[in-house]
Amino acid sequence: MTGGALGLGVATMWLSLIVLLPLAAVVARSLDGGLEAFWDAVSSRQAVAALRFTLLISLAVTAINVVMGTLVAWVLVRDRFRGKRFVNALIDLPFALPTIVAGLTLLALYGDAIAYTRWAVLLALLFVTLPFVVRAVQPVLHELDREMEEAAHSLGASATTTFRRIILPNLIPAIISGAALAFARAVGEFGSVVLISGNVPFDTQVTAVYAYKQLESDNITGAAAVSVVLLLVSLLVLLGLRLLERRP
């Protein structure tokens, strides 16, 4: 057996154990009651409302992150200011902080003002997905050939035109990749929203929390079924991302 084959074998087994097996278990569990029960679980009014809200709020969060994340990356790469390294380190905080702590923090900070509203969910998701676009765009922007911009200026392009026609097209792949990761994360987020959302059905209830509630009321099949839907959404986004990345 060659080293390459051994490596491949170990990697496959590891991924199977750690990733595929639990996923398969969830899928199997969701089908415990047959296809009909699965369909009933995912098409219940409350489940559909939760899924709709989850997808819409995730899209909104992603859109905001695309703009603000790119802006933050721009400032971190192009501007010089005191405390830049500190701010740079701060970006990763949402990664490091337990998300439940993030939820508690938001709750303590805003309390009655926005707690248990859709705004609260938006804020919580913005917090946990902040790093994705920033960290995707930052290195690309850093490596971007400044002379391209100078060439555009000397050819008569204004700063805005240069950004739109030269800089942005070179950042788009990184922005898309950061956006897809942020979206996938927002769709599956649980910890930061479980407290602050208040879990109001047909209003602030997101799918992950809905699944948790189903578990609590001993509807394990239902919980597994909506989980599978979340899984599919994330999988589709990530697959779409791969397809986009393969284009030249």
Add this chain to the structure above:
Amino acid sequence: MISVSSATKRYGDFAALDDVSIDVEPGSLTALLGPSGSGKSTLLRVIAGLEEPDAGAVVLEGRDVTYVHPQQRGVGFVFQHYAAFKHLTVRDNVAFGLQIRKRPKAEIAAKVDELLEVVGLSGFQRRYPSQLSGGQRQRMALARALAVEPKVLLLDEPFGALDANVRAELRAWLRRLHDEVHVTTVLVTHDQEEAMELADRIVLLNHGRVEQVGAPRELYDAPASDFVMGFLGPVARVQGGLVRPHDVAVLVEPDGDGAVEAQGRRGRHRLPAAAGTGVQRRVTQDSGSSASGCSSAGRLPAARSASVTCSTTPRRLERTAIHTCCSGAALPA
């Protein structure tokens, strides 16, 4: 016509440009030559508007553009590392400036095709820069700069990133192109050969100052300083003065004691004998007499002697040997 007067640019303590004034004739090809850190690139970028001078003025065709943004200067700029728009095809790269100027599509297409023909890239319209060689990318960059019909074409070490063959080829090609197009061109280079071969005039810079300005021949034959002389070709230091290898020639056979005489354009050198190879010889300069009609009014001081290390016996000490000796740069005085 480009006119830079008293341009000064400092980066902290470092003076990239120190009171530099140059005039570039319309239609000429001028080389800014100098070692790295001499300020030649900074000067070019100041002309293009990519750097703002701390003091001084830049006038392009009678218009003071010192504080005018590069987009309004009407200059074409070519970078050492091409600065190709990676996400655009060759066609769109070249068309960029014209699209910015909102020219009609048909006109842009015709102009792009014509320029790609001129730079020898027709048939490459749909390629991306990553699919081109370095030389092709640089020709594309030239076409892109020429597309907007700039008043001035500025080239920053345009061949510096290319290998020797391509460099020589593009150099000759640029000279031909300039003879056809006649756009006022300023070229930055640290390669004296490139400057001598290409330029009508050379501006030699050192430490942010202009050392000398003139035609290549003028700078070579009448260097204003030791620095200019040393920068434009190989030199050897003999007794505190600089000589070029071809300024020294052995004229006579070795005499009885094995000594030979070297006749330079600027003096007569006597090389006395010494035994064996790799020996110390003396170059004696006798600038008083110029029997064979050679001028003695050169830059070599009227020194009596200097030591030269040669790895050849006196009898075989010929022109080439002296060349070798003197090309060995710093000869101990």
